[in-house]
Amino acid sequence: MRYKIASVTFLACFLVYLCDGVRIPPNPCEHIFRYYKDKNGRIYGEATIPYDNATSMTFGVNASLAGRFNKADLKLKLVTTVKQLNDFAPFVVYNIFFPFQDTIPKITGITYNRRSYCSGPPEPLIAGTPGVTSVWHQLYFEFTRVFNRQDTNPERTDDGLASKEPGVPDFVPWREPTTSSTTTTTESPFQFHNQHLVPPRNDTYYTPEPPIRQPTPQTPLQQTPVSPTPQTGPEKVPIDIDFIQSLFTPSPPTTSAKKCGMTMNQPTGNSIVPLIYNGEFAEIGDFPWLVAFMEKRNSTFEYTCSGNLITEKHVITAARCIMFYGVQIVKNEDIMLVMGTNNLLNWRSSKAVHRKVVNSVAHPSFQDYPDSAHGDIAVLTMDRTVRFTNALSPICLWSSSTNIDEYTKETGVVAGYGQDEDARRNGQLHAVRLKRANMPIISQRECYNSPVGFDSVVSDMTFCTKSGETATGPCIGDSGAGFFVKLGGVYYLRGIASIISSENGTCDLSNQYIVFCDVAKFVNWIKNEIET
Template identity: 35%
Template sequence: MKIFIFLFTILWINSAIKAQSAVCDYDIQYFWTNGFINSNKSYYSCYLKTINASSIDKINGQHVASHSDDDVTYFFIEKGNSIKTFSSIFCQKFKNLEVIRTSDADIHSIDGNTLENCKNLDILDLAGTKIRYLPKDLLIKNTKLSQIWFRDSPLATLPENLLISQFNLKILHLKGNQINFLPAKIFHPLIQLEALYLQHNKLQSINPEWFKSLQALKWLFLNDNQIAAIPAKSFESLPALTELYLYKNKIKSLTSNSFDGLHNLKILNLYGNEITELPRNVFSRLSNLQELSLFNNKLTVVHAASFGIHNNLVDIYLGSNRINQIEKSLIDKIAVNFINMEGNICSRDKLKGIDNIKAGLKTCFENHDNKIQELLTSLVKVVRAYICGKPVQGVGNIVGGQHVARGNFPWVTALVTPSGDYFCGGTLVSNRKVVTVAHCIQDKHDSSPKMAGDIITQLGVYDLKRVVEVGRVSYAVQRINVHPDWNTLTEPFDADLAVLVLDREVTFNEFIHPICLAGVHVATVATGVVVGYGKSEDETKIHENIPKIIATPIHTNEHCFLKNSNLVKISSERTFCGGSGTGVGVCRGDSGSGLFVTDGSAYYLRGIVSSSIIGGRYGCDVDSYSVFTDVAKYVDWINGVSTDRFD
């Protein structure tokens, strides 16, 4: 099993946009990983970059003699074009398009006949446009669509018959618009729809009629709207639904029938609403529910009558309410393993000492002694989490290339774009700092470094393909500190190091806490582990969705130079090399990920994945070694980075 590290900007993107015009000359292997359905096939691609509207009629797919317009199946309009209207000329020229994408393009309108000649279209992703209105006949001829993404645009509604021909659609993504109204039967044709994204809009109410035909729907995202109530039987037409996200709305009330019909629901997230009371039996019919979040509402009492007998419910999040009592009979009715009560009246002192914790729990659970002792045991583990380098979950035997268990390495951090796309790894080293490599911020020969607003750090993350995950918390970056010696114009990867200062203090728990920085006493440890989302031997993935672990021998630079002299030019006195040199190595997907060592009592950040030799079928030479930034030589600088908001 191979784990690799993403070291450079994706090759096919660089190659495809090398000219300041339309480029239609590159075969790509395209992987759709932003949604729940992956597409894995080769496309002949056409990219538009800084093209003038007057030059559209000159675009063609004949840049390479072996291809023609009819061969173009992937079409991408980038930011920076002057095209204001998405017209029919594209589908007239490239009739066999299967994928059309935009990325923050300055497109203000789209013609009703724009897509009528693209009858083989499979994926339509119009992201970040300025389109406010969609013509009602826009999709009438595109009956093969499996994914439609109208996201991060200023749409206020959808025409009533826009989706009337979309019987094969699996994903509909409407996140980040300004939708405040939807026609009652807008989704009725979508009999195969599996994922519906409506989050970050301006919906004020739910119309149960929307969902009448969505028998196949599994994932429904209604979070970050302005919904005030959940009417009775709102979701009773959704028998296949497994995950329902309603967090960060303005929900004040539920009815006992709000969630009727959701027999297969596993995750229900109501975090960040204004719920004051749980009606009798409101959750009793959710027999397969596993995770329930009521965090940050206005509850004062939790009654057993709100729940049925739940043998599957293992995680309940009740923190940051106003709870002063939980009926003890509730504890007998559910198979809960974890109850988060932090920030409530009955547990406000819970982290000030074990004695106070026990007193608080007695108040919360009415002296239900067995449950108190069980929770005390788990809370002691949480207190341990405040000591660096000691995971709450024990780490078993390390088997290279295997997925790690959740919580084994709770300092592992994913760096993603504001739209949620993973691009690098990182490591949590304090309650405000994440370390990564500088080339994730500004790569060699790149004149445009990332700004703080371009990066979101995800802590407690495990499965990247899940949009929402219990225990995951996203933090914005207040300030980026790239090491002053990092030089993008020279070849060595010296000082390939950056510290991201987070916008607020991190709350530690069993899934989130920091690792220790390496000191002299672990400098001689011969083997560490790399944990991250690097590309594996599975060629259908750009990166892994669940982190993998690989044992990594640590060597001196000189040892590796003898094996591969090409490493000399990318190394320095502040790097070391690692790997086995036997075909198991690091490559795409994990730049910035840490190499961890242990002295038997705690884990330490010994190195950070920096660079490797390009080549091989995966884009790097896994028979060679990789270069790591030597953290032990930068400890003083990392510790010296200020977290002062005004520094």
């Protein structure tokens, strides 16, 4: 049997395309996805993906609709038949049916068997409009391969606008799908309501093998890339580019002073220690990438945030440590970075390393959504490089899958100088000595459904952790603290502490939930900033 797909004319989607008065949104997935019309004029989508010869197939679609909808479900249907799959068809075809015909969704992501085949931005949030609704649907199908070779030639017709009937499988699955889910989320302008329910995109930049039959070349969408705001500063000091690259693909542990994610004091045992509040003290070398962010107030420097060393000249912290509603409220010259110590009482000692900041860049999205954890990340450039030692070395940037769902229940470490029980009792806003603790990552849905109202501060670019029965967690002054996950004996930076609940100026851990900016989703932006 030969698997055939008749050539059809497709709906070319440019920035705005009207079909019978209906707007067809831009299509970021033109190499695998097309919009079509059936004989009744109903618009639907079709995805054609290279078949990997699997007998278990999971297909997922992310989409975005302009407007607020309480119920907006996608429907997915596998078009390729079992007979065609048995014969190792080169492609697997899915139809995507939309909830409305007057508002056609924009496809923002397509995954197949845990691989991301394309992704794109959602519909823009525009002031004065109802908002944006994000939807996600996943279809699971499994079959038993049998080697029959009966020929099938599905008939397809087309006219000027790809008029054709959606394919209907000529089989009944041998069992009901066991993993199928639908999520609908709504988002208002300048707020991130429910955005996080859309599963985080897999930014591993997998590029599938080109299909045997290439579609007709199309004019690419003219999208203007977002460029960071130019920053002025002193003459740039040459940076070790080889070392920067090593942060993204760490080598096996060696004796090099440049290795990342390695601690001088490897903890023993498997016990989970409490978080920073009710936590344990960390020794020098436990987390050699930890940085204390000191802000000049009057004639002295005071601790306000935490940071994380990623190169010999760059530190990552939370954007809210320097920004307030799009305005940089902490000047570069008023920042002192202290590292290589675990005790802020002795930060002026010879053992601690001090650096000034000559440049700071917050992610542009945080300026648009300052009340959320979305994009709550900033890169600080020091006035001169530091020398790596056992007490001072960088943390590795994330290089594994960016899908946070794959790490649900994974335990990570948080460390910082934020308010602890002693500081709270004494009316202080931060601890004197560095503290550390472990916390598990929870699902995006659990965080969104938490009773503390996090639905407006989380997104697909954030994740949450939760403490146990004892009130533990990052606290006041821990903004910018890193969430580290240990993989293969090496620590990687996965998150930056962002939203920490407080009451009357002190830490409030009764809600147990902490929101982190997902650093893994911003690795390319970070890389661009530190190589500039």
